[in-house]
Amino acid sequence: MRVLVTGGCGFLGSAFVRRLVASGDEVVVLDRLTDFGSLASLEGVPHEFVQGDVADAVTATGAADGCAAIVNFAAETRLDSSSLASGGFIVTDVFGTHVLLEFARVSGIRFLQVSTDAVYEPSSPGAASKLGADLQVLAYARTHGANVSITRGVTSYGPFQHPRQPVARLVTSALDGEPVTVGGGTRGWLHADDHCAAIESVLRQGEAGAVYDLGGEERSEGLVAARIAELTGSDPELFSQSDSERSDRPPVEDGSIRALGWEPRRTLDEGLAETVEWYRSHRDWWEPARSSAGTAPAAEQYARRFRA
Numbered sequence: 001m002r003v004l005v006t007g008g009c010g011f012l013g014s015a016f017v018r019r020l021v022a023s024g025d026e027v028v029v030l031d032r033l034t035d036f037g038s039l040a041s042l043e044g045v046p047h048e049f050v051q052g053d054v055a056d057a058v059t060a061t062g063a064a065d066g067c068a069a070i071v072n073f074a075a076e077t078r079l080d081s082s083s084l085a086s087g088g089f090i091v092t093d094v095f096g097t098h099v100l101l102e103f104a105r106v107s108g109i110r111f112l113q114v115s116t117d118a119v120y121e122p123s124s125p126g127a128a129s130k131l132g133a134d135l136q137v138l139a140y141a142r143t144h145g146a147n148v149s150i151t152r153g154v155t156s157y158g159p160f161q162h163p164r165q166p167v168a169r170l171v172t173s174a175l176d177g178e179p180v181t182v183g184g185g186t187r188g189w190l191h192a193d194d195h196c197a198a199i200e201s202v203l204r205q206g207e208a209g210a211v212y213d214l215g216g217e218e219r220s221e222g223l224v225a226a227r228i229a230e231l232t233g234s235d236p237e238l239f240s241q242s243d244s245e246r247s248d249r250p251p252v253e254d255g256s257i258r259a260l261g262w263e264p265r266r267t268l269d270e271g272l273a274e275t276v277e278w279y280r281s282h283r284d285w286w287e288p289a290r291s292s293a294g295t296a297p298a299a300e301q302y303a304r305r306f307r308a
Protein backbone atom coordinates (compact mmCIF):
# COMPACT_ATOMS: atom_id res chain seq x y z
CA MET A 1 0.00 0.00 0.00
CA ARG A 2 1.21 3.50 -0.83
CA VAL A 3 0.67 5.80 2.16
CA LEU A 4 1.15 9.54 2.62
CA VAL A 5 2.47 10.29 6.12
CA THR A 6 2.29 13.99 6.93
CA GLY A 7 4.65 15.18 9.65
CA GLY A 8 6.65 12.04 8.90
CA CYS A 9 9.98 13.58 9.96
CA GLY A 10 8.78 14.25 13.49
CA PHE A 11 9.26 11.94 16.45
CA LEU A 12 6.11 9.83 16.25
CA GLY A 13 5.66 10.27 12.50
CA SER A 14 9.15 8.97 11.72
CA ALA A 15 8.62 5.98 14.00
CA PHE A 16 5.46 5.19 12.03
CA VAL A 17 7.26 5.58 8.69
CA ARG A 18 9.94 3.14 9.81
CA ARG A 19 7.22 0.70 10.84
CA LEU A 20 5.35 0.92 7.52
CA VAL A 21 8.52 0.52 5.46
CA ALA A 22 9.51 -2.53 7.51
CA SER A 23 6.06 -3.97 6.70
CA GLY A 24 6.68 -3.54 2.97
CA ASP A 25 4.53 -0.47 2.38
CA GLU A 26 5.51 2.37 0.05
CA VAL A 27 5.64 5.69 1.94
CA VAL A 28 5.51 9.32 0.89
CA VAL A 29 6.51 11.79 3.61
CA LEU A 30 5.28 15.39 3.63
CA ASP A 31 6.99 17.64 6.17
CA ARG A 32 7.93 21.33 6.49
CA LEU A 33 11.13 20.40 8.38
CA THR A 34 10.43 22.98 11.05
CA ASP A 35 9.50 22.52 14.71
CA PHE A 36 10.86 19.06 15.68
CA GLY A 37 11.07 17.53 12.19
CA SER A 38 14.41 16.24 10.89
CA LEU A 39 15.43 14.13 7.91
CA ALA A 40 18.01 12.53 10.20
CA SER A 41 15.15 10.59 11.79
CA LEU A 42 14.64 8.74 8.50
CA GLU A 43 18.25 8.23 7.48
CA GLY A 44 18.55 4.92 5.66
CA VAL A 45 14.76 4.44 5.48
CA PRO A 46 13.46 4.14 1.88
CA HIS A 47 10.75 6.72 1.24
CA GLU A 48 9.71 9.53 -1.09
CA PHE A 49 10.12 12.93 0.54
CA VAL A 50 8.18 16.12 -0.22
CA GLN A 51 9.06 19.27 1.70
CA GLY A 52 5.94 21.33 2.15
CA ASP A 53 2.98 22.43 4.19
CA VAL A 54 -0.26 20.51 4.73
CA ALA A 55 -2.08 23.83 4.46
CA ASP A 56 -0.72 24.31 0.92
CA ALA A 57 -3.34 22.50 -1.14
CA VAL A 58 -1.18 22.20 -4.25
CA THR A 59 1.76 20.64 -2.45
CA ALA A 60 -0.31 18.48 -0.09
CA THR A 61 -2.60 17.04 -2.75
CA GLY A 62 0.33 16.50 -5.09
CA ALA A 63 2.06 14.45 -2.41
CA ALA A 64 -1.15 12.46 -1.79
CA ASP A 65 -1.74 11.68 -5.47
CA GLY A 66 -1.63 7.94 -6.05
CA CYS A 67 -1.80 7.06 -2.35
CA ALA A 68 -4.30 4.62 -0.90
CA ALA A 69 -4.27 6.26 2.53
CA ILE A 70 -3.24 9.40 4.40
CA VAL A 71 -2.02 9.31 8.00
CA ASN A 72 -1.90 12.82 9.43
CA PHE A 73 0.71 13.46 12.13
CA ALA A 74 1.27 17.10 11.11
CA ALA A 75 0.86 19.57 13.97
CA GLU A 76 2.43 22.73 15.32
CA THR A 77 4.54 21.99 18.39
CA ARG A 78 6.82 24.93 19.19
CA LEU A 79 4.66 28.04 18.87
CA ASP A 80 3.85 29.91 22.07
CA SER A 81 0.37 30.78 23.32
CA SER A 82 0.21 34.37 22.09
CA SER A 83 -2.84 35.41 20.09
CA LEU A 84 -0.86 35.73 16.86
CA ALA A 85 0.97 32.42 17.31
CA SER A 86 -2.35 30.68 17.93
CA GLY A 87 -3.17 31.33 14.28
CA GLY A 88 -0.34 28.97 13.34
CA PHE A 89 -1.98 26.14 15.28
CA ILE A 90 -5.29 26.79 13.52
CA VAL A 91 -3.83 26.93 10.02
CA THR A 92 -1.80 23.74 10.38
CA ASP A 93 -4.15 21.68 12.52
CA VAL A 94 -7.55 22.80 11.30
CA PHE A 95 -7.12 24.09 7.76
CA GLY A 96 -4.33 21.62 6.95
CA THR A 97 -6.55 18.75 8.07
CA HIS A 98 -9.38 20.14 5.93
CA VAL A 99 -7.11 20.14 2.86
CA LEU A 100 -6.19 16.50 3.41
CA LEU A 101 -9.76 15.46 4.23
CA GLU A 102 -11.11 17.01 1.07
CA PHE A 103 -8.57 15.15 -1.04
CA ALA A 104 -9.41 11.89 0.76
CA ARG A 105 -13.15 12.49 0.24
CA VAL A 106 -12.85 13.20 -3.47
CA SER A 107 -10.37 10.36 -4.04
CA GLY A 108 -12.25 7.88 -1.86
CA ILE A 109 -9.13 6.90 0.09
CA ARG A 110 -8.55 6.06 3.76
CA PHE A 111 -7.74 8.92 6.16
CA LEU A 112 -6.40 8.54 9.69
CA GLN A 113 -6.05 11.50 12.06
CA VAL A 114 -3.37 11.09 14.75
CA SER A 115 -4.54 13.17 17.70
CA THR A 116 -3.94 13.39 21.44
CA ASP A 117 -5.75 12.76 24.70
CA ALA A 118 -5.24 16.49 25.46
CA VAL A 119 -8.33 17.23 23.33
CA TYR A 120 -10.58 15.92 26.11
CA GLU A 121 -9.69 18.85 28.34
CA PRO A 122 -8.10 21.41 25.98
CA SER A 123 -6.25 24.00 28.05
CA SER A 124 -3.92 25.39 25.36
CA PRO A 125 -4.31 26.77 21.81
CA GLY A 126 -2.55 23.68 20.46
CA ALA A 127 -4.95 21.26 22.13
CA ALA A 128 -7.95 23.37 21.08
CA SER A 129 -6.86 23.37 17.44
CA LYS A 130 -6.30 19.60 17.51
CA LEU A 131 -9.85 19.22 18.82
CA GLY A 132 -11.06 21.43 15.97
CA ALA A 133 -9.29 19.15 13.50
CA ASP A 134 -10.82 16.06 15.11
CA LEU A 135 -14.30 17.55 14.82
CA GLN A 136 -13.74 18.13 11.13
CA VAL A 137 -12.74 14.49 10.69
CA LEU A 138 -15.90 13.31 12.43
CA ALA A 139 -18.01 15.72 10.38
CA TYR A 140 -16.58 14.27 7.14
CA ALA A 141 -17.56 10.80 8.33
CA ARG A 142 -21.12 11.82 9.19
CA THR A 143 -21.79 14.23 6.34
CA HIS A 144 -19.87 12.63 3.48
CA GLY A 145 -19.47 9.03 4.60
CA ALA A 146 -15.70 9.41 4.33
CA ASN A 147 -13.50 6.50 5.35
CA VAL A 148 -11.87 8.28 8.28
CA SER A 149 -10.79 7.38 11.82
CA ILE A 150 -9.04 9.10 14.73
CA THR A 151 -6.50 7.90 17.29
CA ARG A 152 -6.03 9.86 20.52
CA GLY A 153 -2.89 8.83 22.32
CA VAL A 154 -1.23 9.57 25.63
CA THR A 155 2.31 10.98 25.93
CA SER A 156 4.83 9.08 23.80
CA TYR A 157 8.52 8.56 24.38
CA GLY A 158 11.39 6.59 22.86
CA PRO A 159 14.37 6.94 20.48
CA PHE A 160 14.54 9.87 18.04
CA GLN A 161 12.51 12.18 20.28
CA HIS A 162 13.73 15.78 20.05
CA PRO A 163 15.61 16.75 23.25
CA ARG A 164 13.14 19.55 23.94
CA GLN A 165 10.26 17.09 24.22
CA PRO A 166 9.19 15.52 27.54
CA VAL A 167 11.14 12.32 28.20
CA ALA A 168 14.07 13.16 25.92
CA ARG A 169 14.49 16.48 27.76
CA LEU A 170 14.81 14.63 31.07
CA VAL A 171 17.16 11.97 29.69
CA THR A 172 19.55 14.32 27.88
CA SER A 173 19.67 16.70 30.83
CA ALA A 174 20.50 13.81 33.16
CA LEU A 175 23.23 12.52 30.83
CA ASP A 176 24.80 15.98 30.75
CA GLY A 177 24.34 16.60 34.48
CA GLU A 178 22.22 19.68 33.86
CA PRO A 179 19.31 20.72 36.11
CA VAL A 180 15.81 20.61 34.69
CA THR A 181 12.37 21.52 35.99
CA VAL A 182 9.87 18.68 36.21
CA GLY A 183 6.16 19.25 35.76
CA GLY A 184 3.50 17.98 38.10
CA GLY A 185 0.46 15.83 37.50
CA THR A 186 -0.05 12.24 36.41
CA ARG A 187 -0.49 11.16 32.81
CA GLY A 188 -0.31 8.06 30.63
CA TRP A 189 3.01 7.12 28.98
CA LEU A 190 3.33 4.94 25.86
CA HIS A 191 6.47 3.88 23.99
CA ALA A 192 6.53 5.18 20.40
CA ASP A 193 6.77 1.68 18.94
CA ASP A 194 3.67 0.57 20.85
CA HIS A 195 1.91 3.81 19.91
CA CYS A 196 2.69 3.26 16.22
CA ALA A 197 1.59 -0.38 16.37
CA ALA A 198 -1.79 0.85 17.59
CA ILE A 199 -1.98 3.46 14.82
CA GLU A 200 -1.20 0.80 12.22
CA SER A 201 -3.94 -1.44 13.62
CA VAL A 202 -6.46 1.39 13.23
CA LEU A 203 -5.20 2.24 9.73
CA ARG A 204 -5.71 -1.33 8.53
CA GLN A 205 -8.66 -2.49 10.64
CA GLY A 206 -10.30 0.57 12.14
CA GLU A 207 -13.97 1.35 11.68
CA ALA A 208 -14.88 4.41 9.61
CA GLY A 209 -16.01 7.29 11.80
CA ALA A 210 -14.58 5.73 14.98
CA VAL A 211 -12.30 7.28 17.61
CA TYR A 212 -9.70 5.00 19.20
CA ASP A 213 -8.17 6.01 22.54
CA LEU A 214 -4.63 4.73 23.10
CA GLY A 215 -3.85 4.36 26.78
CA GLY A 216 -0.54 3.93 28.58
CA GLU A 217 0.98 3.34 31.97
CA GLU A 218 -0.07 6.02 34.47
CA ARG A 219 2.74 7.78 36.33
CA SER A 220 3.65 11.31 37.42
CA GLU A 221 6.44 13.14 35.61
CA GLY A 222 8.25 13.30 38.96
CA LEU A 223 8.35 9.51 39.19
CA VAL A 224 9.44 9.25 35.56
CA ALA A 225 12.28 11.68 36.31
CA ALA A 226 13.30 9.65 39.38
CA ARG A 227 13.49 6.50 37.26
CA ILE A 228 15.58 8.31 34.64
CA ALA A 229 17.95 9.56 37.35
CA GLU A 230 18.38 5.97 38.52
CA LEU A 231 18.99 4.66 35.00
CA THR A 232 21.52 7.37 34.14
CA GLY A 233 23.25 7.31 37.52
CA SER A 234 22.66 11.04 37.88
CA ASP A 235 21.87 13.08 40.99
CA PRO A 236 18.08 13.12 41.59
CA GLU A 237 18.50 16.70 42.84
CA LEU A 238 18.99 17.74 39.19
CA PHE A 239 15.22 17.44 38.79
CA SER A 240 13.32 20.17 40.60
CA GLN A 241 9.54 20.25 40.83
CA SER A 242 7.76 23.09 39.06
CA ASP A 243 6.10 25.64 41.32
CA SER A 244 3.05 25.76 39.08
CA GLU A 245 0.23 23.35 39.71
CA ARG A 246 -0.55 20.90 36.94
CA SER A 247 -3.70 18.83 37.04
CA ASP A 248 -3.72 15.14 36.36
CA ARG A 249 -4.96 13.94 33.00
CA PRO A 250 -7.78 11.44 33.42
CA PRO A 251 -6.83 7.83 32.59
CA VAL A 252 -7.61 6.80 29.02
CA GLU A 253 -10.04 3.93 28.48
CA ASP A 254 -8.61 2.01 25.54
CA GLY A 255 -11.01 -0.88 25.12
CA SER A 256 -11.76 -0.04 21.48
CA ILE A 257 -8.15 -0.34 20.33
CA ARG A 258 -7.62 -3.52 22.34
CA ALA A 259 -10.63 -4.99 20.53
CA LEU A 260 -8.50 -4.81 17.37
CA GLY A 261 -5.95 -7.11 19.01
CA TRP A 262 -3.46 -4.44 20.12
CA GLU A 263 -1.54 -4.72 23.36
CA PRO A 264 1.49 -2.64 24.45
CA ARG A 265 4.66 -4.75 24.43
CA ARG A 266 6.74 -2.69 26.88
CA THR A 267 6.22 -1.64 30.45
CA LEU A 268 7.19 1.94 31.24
CA ASP A 269 10.26 0.78 33.20
CA GLU A 270 11.42 -1.37 30.28
CA GLY A 271 10.78 1.38 27.76
CA LEU A 272 12.62 4.01 29.79
CA ALA A 273 15.64 1.74 30.19
CA GLU A 274 15.76 1.15 26.45
CA THR A 275 15.31 4.86 25.74
CA VAL A 276 18.09 5.93 28.10
CA GLU A 277 20.50 3.50 26.45
CA TRP A 278 19.60 4.80 22.99
CA TYR A 279 20.33 8.40 24.00
CA ARG A 280 23.51 7.35 25.78
CA SER A 281 24.83 5.80 22.55
CA HIS A 282 23.46 8.35 20.07
CA ARG A 283 24.89 11.69 21.19
CA ASP A 284 25.76 12.44 17.58
CA TRP A 285 22.02 12.51 16.84
CA TRP A 286 20.68 14.58 19.73
CA GLU A 287 23.49 16.93 20.72
CA PRO A 288 23.23 19.14 17.58
CA ALA A 289 19.47 19.48 18.08
CA ARG A 290 19.84 20.24 21.78
CA SER A 291 22.42 22.96 21.20
CA SER A 292 20.56 24.65 18.34
CA ALA A 293 19.25 28.16 18.88
CA GLY A 294 15.69 27.14 18.03
CA THR A 295 13.08 28.77 15.84
CA ALA A 296 12.21 32.41 15.38
CA PRO A 297 9.77 34.00 17.84
CA ALA A 298 6.25 32.73 17.23
CA ALA A 299 4.77 35.95 15.88
CA GLU A 300 7.67 36.41 13.45
CA GLN A 301 7.44 32.76 12.40
CA TYR A 302 3.73 33.08 11.71
CA ALA A 303 4.19 36.31 9.74
CA ARG A 304 6.88 34.80 7.53
CA ARG A 305 4.71 31.79 6.73
CA PHE A 306 1.55 33.67 5.77
CA ARG A 307 2.86 37.01 4.51
CA ALA A 308 0.80 38.15 1.55
